Amino acid sequence: MFKPFEKLNRQTFLILVAAQSAVALLAWQVSGQGLIPHPSAVLAALGQLLTTRLFADNLLTSLLLTGQALLYAVVITLVLAYGAVIPFFTPVAQFIVKCRYLTLTGLIFIFTLLTRDGSQLKLSLLLFGIVPFLVTSFLSVILRAPAQEFELCQTLGYNRWQSLYEVIIVGKADQVFEVVRQNFAIAWMMITMVEGLNMSEGGIGALLIKYNKYNDLPHVLALQAVIFGIGLCLDYLLGELRHWLFPYTKL
Amino acid sequence: MTPYTKKDVLLQANNVSLSYDGKCILYDICFAIRDIVRPGLLQGQVVSLVGRSGIGKTQLFRLLSGLQKPDGGRITIRERVPSAKPDGSIQVYRERIVQPGDMGVIFQNYYQFGWRTVGQSLMLAARQNKVLAGKEEDVIRQFTQQFDIEDVMSRYPAQLSGGQQQRVSIIQQLLKGSDFLLLDEPFSGLDVCVLDKVVELLLQVSLSDELKTLIIVSHDIATAVAISDTAFILGKKPGHEGSTLVKEIDLIERGLAWRNDVREEKVFRETIREIKECL
Numbered sequence: 390m391f392k393p394f395e396k397l398n399r400q401t402f403l404i405l406v407a408a409q410s411a412v413a414l415l416a417w418q419v420s421g422q423g424l425i426p427h428p429s430a431v432l433a434a435l436g437q438l439l440t441t442r443l444f445a446d447n448l449l450t451s452l453l454l455t456g457q458a459l460l461y462a463v464v465i466t467l468v469l470a471y472g473a474v475i476p477f478f479t480p481v482a483q484f485i486v487k488c489r490y491l492t493l494t495g496l497i498f499i500f501t502l503l504t505r506d507g508s509q510l511k512l513s514l515l516l517f518g519i520v521p522f523l524v525t526s527f528l529s530v531i532l533r534a535p536a537q538e539f540e541l542c543q544t545l546g547y548n549r550w551q552s553l554y555e556v557i558i559v560g561k562a563d564q565v566f567e568v569v570r571q572n573f574a575i576a577w578m579m580i581t582m583v584e585g586l587n588m589s590e591g592g593i594g595a596l597l598i599k600y601n602k603y604n605d606l607p608h609v610l611a612l613q614a615v616i617f618g619i620g621l622c623l624d625y626l627l628g629e630l631r632h633w634l635f636p637y638t639k640l
Numbered sequence: 641m642t643p644y645t646k647k648d649v650l651l652q653a654n655n656v657s658l659s660y661d662g663k664c665i666l667y668d669i670c671f672a673i674r675d676i677v678r679p680g681l682l683q684g685q686v687v688s689l690v691g692r693s694g695i696g697k698t699q700l701f702r703l704l705s706g707l708q709k710p711d712g713g714r715i716t717i718r719e720r721v722p723s724a725k726p727d728g729s730i731q732v733y734r735e736r737i738v739q740p741g742d743m744g745v746i747f748q749n750y751y752q753f754g755w756r757t758v759g760q761s762l763m764l765a766a767r768q769n770k771v772l773a774g775k776e777e778d779v780i781r782q783f784t785q786q787f788d789i790e791d792v793m794s795r796y797p798a799q800l801s802g803g804q805q806q807r808v809s810i811i812q813q814l815l816k817g818s819d820f821l822l823l824d825e826p827f828s829g830l831d832v833c834v835l836d837k838v839v840e841l842l843l844q845v846s847l848s849d850e851l852k853t854l855i856i857v858s859h860d861i862a863t864a865v866a867i868s869d870t871a872f873i874l875g876k877k878p879g880h881e882g883s884t885l886v887k888e889i890d891l892i893e894r895g896l897a898w899r900n901d902v903r904e905e906k907v908f909r910e911t912i913r914e915i916k917e918c919l
Contacts, residue, residue: 537751540707545816546741546768555764560755637755640798 426607434607435614444596448615451593454508455573455580458515462576463569465520470527474553482528488521497586507589514583519576526568530561563635570627577620642681644892646674648718648733650685650853651704651820655713657882658699664882665696666703669713671872671885673853676892683898684852686842688864691874692919696883698748700874701824701857706740717742717820720851743820743855744813748828750805752797758808759793762815769817776815783811787841803834810845819851827860839867861915862903865889869897871911873918887918 390397390405397405418428426434438444473482493514500517504510534556542552584594593612600608632639649672656669676685691697702708704715715738722732752761762784766776784790787807792800800808806826813821826842827835846854858864865871868891875886891897894907902908 537747538753540740540745541747541751541753543707543740544705544743544745544813545765555753560753563755635755637796637798640796 424604424606426610430607431610431614434605435611438608438611438615447591447593447596448619450591451580451584452619454511454515454584454592455576458512458519458580459569459573459576461512462516462519462523465516466523466527467565469520469524470531471553471557473528474531474557482524485521485524486528488517489525491517491521493518493582507587510587511583511590514586515576515579518579518583519572522575523568523572526572527565530564530568531557534561563631563638566627566631566634570624570631573623573627574620577616577623581616642678642898644676644678644683647677648675649673649735650675650851651715651717651738651855652735653704653713653715656700656703656710656715657712658696658703658708659711659882664880665699666710666884667880667882668884669700671888673855673870675851676869677850682847682850684846684849684854685870686846686854686856686868686897688868688871689855689857689874690861690864690871690915690919691859691883693859695874695876695919697857697859697874698824701822704738704855705743705745705822706738707745720819742818743822744816744818746806746809746813746821746823746826748824750802750809752805752808752812754797757794757796758789758800761797761808761812762793765812765815769815771817772815779815780811783814786844787811802829803837806838807841810841814845814848819849820853820855821845822855822857824857825859826856827858827863835863839863843867862912865891865896865911865915866902866908871915873915875918887915889915 390401414428469478469482469485472478496517497514500510500513504513538556538560539552542555547555580592581594581597584590584592585598588595588598593616597609597612600612651673653669653671656666657664658666673685673687676683689697689700699708703710706715716735717738718733718735719742720732721734722730723734724730756764759780762780763776766772766780772779781790784793787810789804789807789811792804792808797805797808810821823842826838830838842854842856846852856864856868871889871891872885873887873889874883876883877886889911891911894911896902896905896908896911
């Protein structure tokens with residue numbers, strides 16, 4: 390267990406995770422004092438949250454918005470990334486990649502002017518935040534395509550469009566799905582931020598800011614735990630969906 | 641020996657050269673592969689291109705496949721395209737520079753699309769061959785039975801053994817319908833039993849069509865020579881930086897072609913020794 394590259398079986402690994410989590414919680418329970426609530430207080434807040442209609446409504450709002458943003462982001466990214474293999478469109482994709490270094494601060498007012506309502510504003514902010522990261526990851530998948538895959542296409546007499554379809558669109562579909570899974574975390578992280586910027590429609594981010602405003606730390610941490618848990622669940626579900634859609638990824 | 645004649649040139653390399661970063665890899669590569677005709681037989685051609693590791697065999701392989709263009713010279717093939725000549729007669733063949741897709745190519749690692757099952761890969765290849773239009777499934781079934789891989793049609797490449805992958809690669813390129821089949825180190829890493837099967841398989845392919853031409857690039861001299869009708873030796877000449885063809889051996893003339901027991905022959909051992917001396 391303490392040797393480099395030692396392989397652990399699944400059961401041992403799960404026991405290890407459970408033990409380390411228990412130790413961490415115990416350390417938190419013992420050391421927590423003053424303003425930082427104990428795990429028991431967070432657990433009580435979580436229990437209270439889960440029974441309210443307000444929480445369920447806000448969670449659903451956030452999930453729907455994230456799903457919508459991710460769907461649009463994937464479509465935009467696919468168009469940009471697949472287009473990037475055509476030299477005419479490469480500069481656009483390269484520019485979007487560099488947009489990772491832009492910050493939303495200062496641009497929010499411009500987005501407010503460009504959009505009709507709060508819902509559109511949040512969606513556009515999310516897209517602005519997600520798309521550059523998705524395009525970056527998608528492009529790296531496309532650029533990493535082994536030359537031999539294209540050479541096999543050539544030997545089979547494929548033209549360039551057929552090669553693009555076979556190697557990039559069909560052949561990299563599983564990796565594109567994996568990229569979406571990995572970048573889902575960014576979308577889920579950003580949702581709380583944009584909901585904090587525009588609280589009119591609620592959402593888990595708006596709820597978080599509300600509790601934070603009143604310094605209700607047990608509820609803040611309970612919400613963080615929910616966000617973390619849902620993120621893990623969706624990550625697992627997307628992973629399973631990938632294996633189901635692309636069975637060769639399990640081999 | 642069975643009577644035979646060497647007729648039209650099927651493939652010709654003229655003064656082919658290749659350099660990388662100013663360093664000469666290949667120069668003055670000149671050779672021709674002719675259609676061998678044996679009365680009463682569908683006799684294809686099996687040509688070996690042998691040489692030591694690192695001599696430039698793979699580079700020549702890539703040039704022959706059309707995947708890479710030579711820096712100098714040209715490689716031409718004879719193509720079956722019926723067309724009318726100015727005098728009104730019909731010309732069945734024409735010569736043209738080799739392009740990617742002209743040759744069936746079996747890479748050393750038998751590369752296949754990892755996301756396609758064997759059945760899907762074979763169907764994709766068959767659909768590229770207009771001659772097979774409408775009867776793809778029947779032809780695929782015929783090939784897979786002949787090559788004994790019917791039971792792996794729904795498997796992915798990662799689930800196949802090396803031998804199965806090789807057979808799938810060969811069928812895929814045969815389905816595509818090219819007269820030429822280029823094989824890069826087809827005997828590399830095979831155990832003795834599988835090696836015999838591969839040799840048998842290649843001979844079977846060479847006898848499937850009069851114009852079927854197998855070009856085997858290998859450093860396994862004995863196996864390559866044992867199944868070939870012609871051997872080209874890639875080597876170095878004193879005072880030259882790159883490699884070139886240092887010798888062509890007509891194995892038919894020596895009585896070494898189209899025989900199963902050729903390895904037992906004294907002349908075979910002498911030929912192998914002669915080739916080794918050229919390397």
